[in-house]
Amino acid sequence: MLVKLRLANGKNAGTTYIVWKSPYIIGRHAQANLQIDNVRVSVYHCCLSIRGTEVWVRDMDSTNGTFVNDEEVEGERRLALGDRIQVGPAIFDVLQEATGAIPLHDRDEYTPTSPVLPAVPKTGKHPKPPRPPGR
16 A cells, blocks of 8 residues: 655645655654654654554654644544644645555455456457558
8 A cells, every 4th residue: 555645735735745664754853754844843743654554643742733634643543535634734635545465464355356257259360459540
């Protein structure tokens, strides 16, 4: 699963950040994975963790709190599609994209949508695609 944060406000609204590791730390510190240079953001403010197909946010005892959909995060909170995270003045939309891979431990829970695929007709000849006009 690919997780991204898209900045929803401010002069850089629309900028997208890829959550490239877990945990992914957001804060003011130079070693934070996503740096927000604002006094309302703690040095290590919060972090995102990816666990299988779930994304979690955890407040790291920040001074001003971390909010999801305007509710303060106490401890950890699982994120759902369409959630918004607020870190200081910055508001991020959480975007998740399926990568097509199913974790090994989850594969038994999935069944194919079509148990049998239709066979390809054996004609021996394959039709040629139509030529574009003017050739």
